[in-house]
Amino acid sequence: MNTRPKILYQQRSSWLHRLHPLVKLCWLVTLSVALFIIHNPAWVLTVLLLAALAFPSAQLALRRDVRGARFLAIMGFLLFSLQAVFNHTGRTLVHLPLGQLNLTLTSGGLTAGVYIGGRFLALIFMSYLFVLTTEPSALAYALMQIGLPYRYGFVLITALRLAPIFEIEGNTVYQAQLTRGVQYDIRSPRKFLTLARQLLLPLLISALSKVDALAVSMEGRCFGKYPTRTYRQTPEFATRDLASLTVLAIGILGMGWCLLL
Amino acid sequence: MIEIRNLSFRFQGSESHALRDINLDIQPGEFLVVTGPSGSGKSTLALALGGYLFRQHAGEATGTVRLNGLETREAEIFDVAEIVGLVQQNPEAQFCTLTVGDEVAFGLENRRLPRAKIEERLEWALEIVGALHLIDRPLATLSGGEKQKVAIASMMAAKPQVLIFDEPTSNLDPPATGEIFNVIQHIREKAGITIIVIEHKIGYLRPFQPRIVLMQEGRIVQDSRDLGTYPTYRPEPLPPIAADRPLTNHCTVRTENLCLGFGDSRVLDGLSLDLHEGEFVAVMGDNGSGKTTLLRCLMGLLRPQEGRVEVLGQDTRQVPVSSLARQVGFVFQNPDHQLFADSVWEESVFAPRNFGLLDEGTEAEANRLLEECSLAAYRENHPYRLSYGEKRRLNLVSILSFNPRLILLDEILIGQDIRNATFVMNLLKEQAGRGSTVVNVTHDPETTRRYSDRIIFLKRGRVVVDAPTEEAFAKLADLGLKDYLPNGRTGLEYSRT
Numbered sequence: 001m002n003t004r005p006k007i008l009y010q011q012r013s014s015w016l017h018r019l020h021p022l023v024k025l026c027w028l029v030t031l032s033v034a035l036f037i038i039h040n041p042a043w044v045l046t047v048l049l050l051a052a053l054a055f056p057s058a059q060l061a062l063r064r065d066v067r068g069a070r071f072l073a074i075m076g077f078l079l080f081s082l083q084a085v086f087n088h089t090g091r092t093l094v095h096l097p098l099g100q101l102n103l104t105l106t107s108g109g110l111t112a113g114v115y116i117g118g119r120f121l122a123l124i125f126m127s128y129l130f131v132l133t134t135e136p137s138a139l140a141y142a143l144m145q146i147g148l149p150y151r152y153g154f155v156l157i158t159a160l161r162l163a164p165i166f167e168i169e170g171n172t173v174y175q176a177q178l179t180r181g182v183q184y185d186i187r188s189p190r191k192f193l194t195l196a197r198q199l200l201l202p203l204l205i206s207a208l209s210k211v212d213a214l215a216v217s218m219e220g221r222c223f224g225k226y227p228t229r230t231y232r233q234t235p236e237f238a239t240r241d242l243a244s245l246t247v248l249a250i251g252i253l254g255m256g257w258c259l260l261l
Numbered sequence: 262m263i264e265i266r267n268l269s270f271r272f273q274g275s276e277s278h279a280l281r282d283i284n285l286d287i288q289p290g291e292f293l294v295v296t297g298p299s300g301s302g303k304s305t306l307a308l309a310l311g312g313y314l315f316r317q318h319a320g321e322a323t324g325t326v327r328l329n330g331l332e333t334r335e336a337e338i339f340d341v342a343e344i345v346g347l348v349q350q351n352p353e354a355q356f357c358t359l360t361v362g363d364e365v366a367f368g369l370e371n372r373r374l375p376r377a378k379i380e381e382r383l384e385w386a387l388e389i390v391g392a393l394h395l396i397d398r399p400l401a402t403l404s405g406g407e408k409q410k411v412a413i414a415s416m417m418a419a420k421p422q423v424l425i426f427d428e429p430t431s432n433l434d435p436p437a438t439g440e441i442f443n444v445i446q447h448i449r450e451k452a453g454i455t456i457i458v459i460e461h462k463i464g465y466l467r468p469f470q471p472r473i474v475l476m477q478e479g480r481i482v483q484d485s486r487d488l489g490t491y492p493t494y495r496p497e498p499l500p501p502i503a504a505d506r507p508l509t510n511h512c513t514v515r516t517e518n519l520c521l522g523f524g525d526s527r528v529l530d531g532l533s534l535d536l537h538e539g540e541f542v543a544v545m546g547d548n549g550s551g552k553t554t555l556l557r558c559l560m561g562l563l564r565p566q567e568g569r570v571e572v573l574g575q576d577t578r579q580v581p582v583s584s585l586a587r588q589v590g591f592v593f594q595n596p597d598h599q600l601f602a603d604s605v606w607e608e609s610v611f612a613p614r615n616f617g618l619l620d621e622g623t624e625a626e627a628n629r630l631l632e633e634c635s636l637a638a639y640r641e642n643h644p645y646r647l648s649y650g651e652k653r654r655l656n657l658v659s660i661l662s663f664n665p666r667l668i669l670l671d672e673i674l675i676g677q678d679i680r681n682a683t684f685v686m687n688l689l690k691e692q693a694g695r696g697s698t699v700v701n702v703t704h705d706p707e708t709t710r711r712y713s714d715r716i717i718f719l720k721r722g723r724v725v726v727d728a729p730t731e732e733a734f735a736k737l738a739d740l741g742l743k744d745y746l747p748n749g750r751t752g753l754e755y756s757r758t
Contacts, residue, residue, distance in 0.1 A: 137359040154357065161359055164401065169598065175562050176599040178582045179591040180659065181615030198601040205597050205645055210354045216313050217355035220347055221368030221419065225339045232366040232379045 010065055010132045016058040020241040021139040022146065027248055028130045034255055035119050041111050044118040051125035058133050066128050072121065080117030084109045136160045138235050145234045151224070162210065166203065173202045262455055263287035263310065263423065268324035269479075270305060270314060279305040281479040283324070289422070292449055293457045294466050297476035298678040299650045303459045306476070307427045309333070310457070312341035328423065345423045346416030350431050350676075352408040361387070361395045361403070365415045372419070386418035387411075389451055390444050405548050406437030410444060417448065423455040424448065430462065431676050434548045434704050435744035442466060461678055511538040513667050513698040514559055518568035521554060528554045530722035531568070536700065538666075541693045543709040543730070544702045545745055546719035552702040553594075555719070556669045559700065561585045573666060587616050589667045590660030594675065596652035599659075600644040605636055608644045608655055613663045627662040633688070634658055650681035657685060661692060668692060670701045674708060686712045706747040710734070718745070 011017075016024070035047055055062050062069045090108025137157055144153035177198060184195065218224070268283040280302045287293055295303050308314035309326055312333035326333040328344045349355050358364045365386055369379045387393040392410040395403065403411065409429055416424060426445065430438040442465045449456050449469075458466060463473065475483035514536040521529040528551045536542055544552045557563040558570050561577040570577045573588055590612075593599050602608040609627040613619045631637045634654040639647060644655055653673060660668065668689065674682045682705075690712055693699045703709055709716060709730065716733035718726035726736045737745050 135359075137363055157358055161356060161400070165353065169595075172593060172595070173598050175557070175560075176591070176593050177601065178562070179560060179586045179589070180599070180601065180612040181583060181586055182601070183583065183615070201645075202598050202600060206595070209597070212317065213349050213351065213354035214357065215317060216308075216311070216347060216349065218357055219313070219316075219338050220311060220342050220345075221357075221415065222339050222342055222371040223357070223367075225371055226373055228373070229370045230373050230375065230379070231370055232362065232376060232383070 008132075009135050010060060012059040012133070014058040014060075014133070015240070016054065016129065016133045018238075018240065019133075019244060020235050020237055021134045021142045022235075023241045023244050023248075024130055024134055025139070026245065028126055030248060030252060031126060032123060035122055037259070038255065039115075041114040041118070044114055044122065048118050048122040048125070051122050051129060054129055055125075058129065060129075060132055062125075065132055066125075072124055076117045076121040078117075079120055080113035083113035083116055087112045141231060141233075142235045144231070150229050154223070158214070165210075166207070169206055170199070170203060173199060176202075262289040262291070262329065264325075264327040265309075266325045266327075268309060268326060269322070270309065271321045273319040273321075275320075278479050279320075280309065283479075283481055285474070285481065285484075287423075287455060287457070289455055290449075290453050291455050292446075292469060292471040293455075294463055294471045294473045295457065295459045295476060296461060296463050296473060297482075298680050299676070300648045301476040301678075302479040303476055304427050305479075307347060307425050307457070307459055310423070310425055311345050311347040312336060312338050313347070342421075343419070344421060345425060346419060346421035347425045347427065348409075348412050348416050348429055350428045352405075352412035355412055356400050356408075359399055359401075361392070361398050361400060361411050364400060364411055365396075365418050367415060368419045382418045382420070386414040389417060389448055390414045391447075404437070405433050406440055409433065409437070409441050413441075413444060413448070417452070420452075421454065423457065425457045425459070427459045428461070428676070429458070430460070430465075434546075435706070436547060438462065438465060438704075439744055442469075512536070513538055513540075513573060514700075515571040516558070516565075516568065517571075519555075519558060519565050519570055520567035521558060521563060521565055528722050529558065529565075532722075532724055533568075534717065534724070534727070536667075536698050538698060539693055539696050541690060541699045541712055541714045542701065543713035543716045544700060544719065545704065545706075545709065545716060550719040551722040552719055553671055554722075556591065556671055556700065556702060559667070559669055560589055560591050586612075587618070587663070588665055589669065590663070590665035591669045592656050592660060592671065592673050594671045594673075596649065596656050597645070599656055600652065603643060604641050605631070605644055605647070605655060606640040609636075609658045609662055612659055616663060618663050623662060626664065627658065630658040630661055634684075649676055650678070653677060653681065653685060654688075657688060661688070664695075664697075666697055668697050668699045670699065670703075672702050672704065674703060674705055682708060706734070706745050710747040718742070 031047060035044060052062070055065075066072070084105055085103065087109035088104055088106050090106045090111070092104060092106050093110070094103070094105040096103040137160075140153045140156045140160075143156070144150050182195070182198065263286065265283050265285040268280055269278055270280040271278045283306065295306060297303055305314060308318070310328070310333070312326075314320075315322055315334045316338055322334065328341065331340060331344065333341050356364055357367050362383060365383050366379050369382055374382070383396070384393060387396055390410040390413050392407065392414055395407060395411065400408065400411065413424075413426075413429070429445075430441050433441065445456060445458065446469050448454065458471070460466065473483075473485050474481055475485075512535050514534065516532050516534045519529050519532040520527065532555065544555060546552055554563060558565060558577070559572055561570075561572070561580065561582045564578050572585055575585065577585065600608060602611045606627075609631055610619055610624065613623045613627070628637070631640065634657070636647075636651060636655060636658065639651070644652065647655060656673070670689070673685065677685065686708055689699050689701070701709075701713065713730050715729055716726060716737075717724055718733065718737060725740065726733050728736060734746055
């Protein structure tokens with residue numbers, strides 16, 4: 001049984017891969033917040049462009065490594081187009097009389113399109129970059145390193161480990177139902193509840209049995225014996241991480257300065 | 262080392278005892294195999310030895326379990342864990358981390374060992390199970406055998422004095438099974454610790470000359486060191502080795518150059534097969550050879566990327582699964598994944614009801630099958646309250662009740678004792694006698710020899726042997742695939758006297 005998650009860390013040796021997980025997390029959070037608090041379409045396009053350019057420099061390919069990249073691109077373009085075509089605020093830039101359906105593009109519509117479509121794509125690309133270049137366990141260990149209690153850290157690790165297993169099991173239960181003639185045509189709330197129960201109960205039973213096995217495994221290896229634990233390896237802060245954080249701090253200060261002006 | 266006195270245990274809500282009056286002494290360095298039918302109390306005994314039974318399960322316990330003088334019913338679980346390590350059936354369910362190195366180091370980190378000591382123990386444990394080369398691999402990329410080795414190493418790293426294995430090979434193919442038992446023997450030789458293995462497939466362990474304890478209905482009924490008195494619990498006579506019923510030429514399944522892959526890997530590679538009415542076919546091969554994928558293609562759950570699959574005259578690409586399913590029964594590997602109704606009776610008629618085939622005749626057939634499978638007494642019970650073997654039988658009833666013309670079985674003998682396995686196989690043989698084609702994915706050559714008319718052996722998605730059973734075994738022998746031969750070492754134990 002292959003239990004590899006579909007969105008998976010891609011082992012490479014790029015600069016982005018080598019950055020400390022917490023530094024990357026800081027960049028992700030800061031840029032995501034900045035995307036929404038800085039109201040400037042050029043800024044949104046710059047972040048989007050940088051995110052897109054970061055893929056090849058991280059030895060990744062958008063089409064190969066991002067699931068549904070084409071769908072996401074189409075969605076982004078659709079979000080942009082809807083605003084551009086139907087939002088008629090601001091100065092008129094283009095007006096094409098097409099019979100009863102006139103096409104009017106305004107500065108307000110284009111700006112709104114860039115905000116919505118651009119932010120959507122930039123957020124997704126940045127999140128993908130983070131996931132594809134950050135080993136999940138390294139992130140969890142890094143969080144525990146800075147003080148996250150290890151019991152919570154292992155909640156994250158266990159969730160990451162079990163999610164693909166439950167995905168596979170969910171698919172198996174669905175297929176087993178198909179072979180027993182279950183029809184997924186929902187005609188009433190009652191039918192929906194029956195279907196949901198028939199799908200979820202086997203998964204719940206499976207999850208409970210896993211909880212038992214996992215509890216035996218964890219207690220049998222002294223998990224929880226002491227309030228703290230040691231770590232075989234934890235991600236170390238390197239000079240590049242400090243440099244990167246310095247750039248980020250300067251950026252945040254600059255951003256704050258601009259917002260205040 | 263281990264001293265069990267008058268141990269009895271009854272789970273809360275259960276009418277019968279899971280363990281009854283167990284008395285057992287195990288010496289340091291001893292190699293003990295605990296065997297017996299499903300539900301005989303083997304795994305419960307393992308949980309009692311590890312101290313988990315008394316903490317994780319509500320119930321009524323009497324008697325004592327002492328490990329080096331430590332009473333497990335009263336001691337802290339962490340103190341017991343310093344003496345005993347328990348390797349469970351499914352490695353997937355016991356992993357706590359994402360990579361091999363982290364998993365083996367997990368227990369050492371919890372014990373607050375310094376980094377240098379952790380590295381030293383980590384290498385030692387992986388070395389002893391022959392998995393040091395896997396140290397940097399993500400767990401999700403390992404094969405079943407590799408995962409079990411890592412699970413063993415993760416327990417060995419703490420250097421326990423006793424290591425318990427609860428059916429460690431039930432999900433593995435024969436080569437990996439042999440390898441894991443060799444690893445266990447290697448640990449015994451190198452580390453000199455006490456080994457307790459709970460296992461149905463005792464033929465594999467015979468060369469290691471273990472002490473064998475046989476359990477039945479919660480009791481120890483035989484305790485033998487002498488191979489001459491090797492225990493047996495086969496209660497019914499064996500069926501004939503092969504059916505002498507003539508097979509028809511009517512084709513139920515036809516695949517032509519069937520090809521299918523996931524991502525970059527090709528799982529099925531040019532399979533061309535004809536399966537006939539009344540034929541009982543065993544599909545064998547290593548884990549990952551494409552057996553389950555083949556079954557899913559025959560059910561229409563997966564569509565061929567190249568070639569063609571025809572089931573009962575219908576191209577699977579042209580017909581929906583719901584239509585094929587009226588004539589094709591599919592039993593998946595895990596019984597819990599295919600129980601949907603609220604009672605045993607409703608489960609037995611679940612599929613016919615969905616197909617609109619439920620009438621007096623179907624109900625009568627479901628009733629007959631429930632009687633035959635000793636499930637009639639549980640008609641109103643919830644299916645999840647049944648034992649593992651009973652759930653398996655109910656899975657079969659739920660597809661046999663609509664009399665499918667093609668029956669697809671995905672390793673249904675996993676975790677079954679010989680009594681359940683024999684019962685299930687007899688039931689299927691009877692159905693084949695009525696003209697249904699049975700395709701049974703299995704790792705058990707002994708059962709295959711007794712029940713199958715034909716063996717299809719897959720390797721990396723290709724058919725390497727396709728022949729009548731005895732001829733196929735001869736070909737497998739020529740190919741050096743000795744792990745798949747019914748030599749008394751592999752498969753479930755039928756008899757040892």
